[in-house]
Amino acid sequence: MAFQSPPEVLFRQCLRSGRSLSQTAMAPSACSSRQIRGYRAAVINQLGQPMVIQTMPPPKPLKPSEVLISTHAAGINFADILQWKGQYQEKLEPPFVPGFEISGKVIEVGSEVKTHKVGDRVVAISPAGGAFAEMCVVSSEAVFPVPDNLRLVEAAGTITSYGTAMLGLTHNAKLRAGEKVLVTAAAGATGLAAVDIAKNLFNCEVIGVCGSIDKCQFLKRHGVDYTINYSTDRLRDSVKEITNGRGVNVAVDQVGGDTLLQCVKSLGFEGRALTVGYASGKIPDIPANLMLLKSASLVGVYWGSYSKANPPAFVGSIMKVLQAVAEGKIKPHVGKTFPLDQINEAFQYVSDRKSVGKTVIQLQEEYAPLGP
Structure with a gap:
């Protein structure tokens, strides 16, 4: 099977918690694990001004339901650009690391996480931001397995x-x-x-x-x-x-x-x-x-609001997409990639409406060794 995590498992875990995905996701400063090095991230220090690549301090230990991901790629969404300008519905005060959509490999899982393990290829939604960084922590409820026939750089441009x-x-x-x-x-x-x-x-x-x-x-x-x-x-x-x-x-x-x-x-x-x-x-x-x-x-259609108002529909939309990808019925298209150091150029590229398909920040190659 190209895609082996049944939808009902993720539905149950979302509903059983009684919380929304956005409530359980952590901010980038909380990305955590034992003996993990510091990591680079694109930081918004002032709204509307160029982002700065900074080295973040080593993260703290994970909470029981969290997953630490080594980021391979992060998709750029129009919401990221609005947030950078301070025009998004949910405003964050600088400094912060933007980005909602990531793909990568699991570095560590919290003590209560049963659906993911170290080394898994995953895609995740981080409502609190933090995707444009070398690593990020996300609630396990917002992490999904990547189908075998989808590259991680494509996965980063799929979910949203x-x-x-x-x-x-x-x-x-x-x-x-x-x-x-x-x-x-x-x-x-x-x-x-x-x-x-x-x-x-x-x-x-x-x-x-x-x-x-x-x-x-x-x-x-x-x-x-x-x-x-x-x-x-x-x-x-x-x-x-x-x-x-x-x-x-x-x-x-x-x-x-x-x-x-x-x-x-x-x-x-x-x-x-x-x-x-x-x-x-x-x-x-x-x-x-x-x-x-x-x-x-x-x-x-405000997709993100469904994570709070209708979690089954929100998770269901993701599962339908991943299942269709796994079955080869649909194929996400990444038109252009940028390295993390060129994130400002990437934002401008999307703002200028030059993009075709998805524009993605790529931090690692598909088969980069797993590690902190």
Whole structure:
């Protein structure tokens, strides 16, 4: 078996604790183990200013339910950039080490941890941050085994983007096989994840929206049926032409502003629009009559909030993704990697919308020796 940790085990452990994942995750300063050396980390000392690579002191002993991970890679998410600017929903006061999404190998486990062992290849979510560092501690409830057919650098770009897309499409939009799906920012990490899931798990007809000819060509190579170029095409008019005026069943938008409004206008009868983010920096006013006339719905998708409000749905989205990866049905795409020393350049690269797929900070090679 490529993936051997059954979903019900992780569901039970999440529910039995009575706590959310974000409540149990530790801040980067608490990364701990006996006789572990100090480690390098990217530190935000002032919001909006370049991060500094600093050597952190040796961590403290682990608590019973914690896992210490030697970080191989850490995915960059738009939330990391917002947090660096001080604009994220959950604000941290400097100094702190940012980063929510990591992959690596287990160095040590707490006394009560039974689901992971030293040497395991894992991916983890650290709601308190700390991913952009050579090692980090995470609650065992937020640590998942990496399928054998997924490299650690790819794993670091999988959980957040694919988890968001999976939750939005299956839990919120109730996507059905063969429906028409519109995805904006489709060449980005979450957009490409939505394309992959809709196309390869649900056999949907997918319309991908992006901002350049090169990205349109990239999407075509990844199975998108139709592409719309922001810079040359009118979104709503293009959708009407592609669908013969019927509109789409589901729209996934991360841009906001007028783009979200055009997505809503492009829905067909009983269509469902998902608002996932506002990369444009603009939150539009959506006329309610647009929803009424088509018996349509507009649903917000804040994936991280499910860790507190609906842990089964949160963990379920991750397990569905990892299972689909293990079965070879979906394939995460890492477009570019940067070393830890170039984290500021990596953040700028993503901010400038140059990224295709996921951008990842790589700290170690796949087969680096395990050790402190």
